[in-house]
Structure formats: C-alpha cells, structure tokens
Amino acid sequence: DAGVTQSPTHLIKTRGQHVTLRCSPISGHKSVSWYQQVLGQGPQFIFQYYEKEERGRGNFPDRFSARQFPNYSSELNVNALLLGDSALYLCASSLDPDQPQHFGDGTRLSIL
C-alpha cells in the first residue's frame, strides 16, 4: 500500500512569491496534518484537517493556509514567502485525529 505522498519533493522560490504544496494521505485515512521542520529542529505543527474541516492551527501567521478535499488530499499554501519559510514541510495522515500519524517524505522549500 502507498504511504503518504507529497509533491513536489523540492522547490525553490524567491521572497514575496507564493507556493502550494500537496499531500495525498494513506488510503482510508481521513485526517491530515501539516508540520514545518526547520534545519536542526523538530517539526512544528501548522494545521490539522479532518473530514474537510480545520480542527487545529499552530502558531503560524495568516500567510499560511490549507484545505482538505473530498478525497481527503490536502494542500498547504504559503503567501508572501520570507527567507525564514525555508524548511522541510511534512504532511502526516491518520485514520482519525486520535490515531497515530504517519508522515510523508516532505517537500523541501528553499527561499532565495
């Protein structure tokens, strides 16, 4: 069975641009969460979606937004990119929010 898949794997943008990152959960998983991992640190929670509704949001500015589609895939959007947004963006899925989360390999975003 396929795990969590994320696209693209790598992305280079310049300051001020916007970006859309995509995630397909494990088949049957209805909850998707997004995390940001800056080099040398543990991942930080950005959003959680379950059954297409936002259930939680971490301490990130409004430039960050996300949504979940009827097939439970998800997009993370970041506007007005800053140098500090350079990070590995990880998507995790679970059957529901109470179950263990499984991660994809992430999208590495570099801002020039």
Added chain:
Amino acid sequence: GEDVEQSLFLSVREGDSSVINCTYTDSSSTYLYWYKQEPGAGLQLLTYIFSNMDMKQDQRLTVLLNKKDKHLSLRIADTQTGDSAIYFCAESAGATNKLIFGTGTLLAVQP
C-alpha cells in the same frame, strides 16, 4: 506549557544497546511516539505507546513510560549501523492530538 526535551547526541558501538531518553510536560497525552529520521528523509513511525501502558516491546525496540516523572525512553537492542539516524520523541497534545516534538537525538553507531 507543552515541551519535549531530549539529549542531542548518543554514540554507541555496533552490537551494543542504545537508550534514548525524553521528558515531556503534557500529562494528558493520549499517545507518546518515537520517530526516526534519516538524512534527507521524512519521519518514520518506529513505535508508540498508549499513555496507560508502562512498557511496549516490538522486536529490537523497547519503550518504557514513567508517567509520574513524565519520562519516556527507547531502547534499541543489538544496535546496527543502519540504526544511525535522528530519533524524535513526540507527545500528542490538545483536542487535536497535534504532535509536539523534541529537538531530536542523533544516534551514531560506530562499527
């Protein structure tokens, strides 16, 4: 507040046991997790323990949970060079069970 702490580095010889320690703050966590991250990769779920358990064993991995001291440990028996990676401890927190991660422990296995 929510906080997870881990030691930064552990070096062991191949064949020895490794023990990685973690402390957490949220006593209401439902699950506590151990994830493994190899260079350039995402997080691999190694094992997890439900908060009402004291111990869980899964092949070479043993997880010990001390709820009173909010202490979690991961023991890897017969450590191999392929076990070299960063290991993250995480607690589930809040109504969303979002994961709160430590800074990770770099495990270096010497042949």
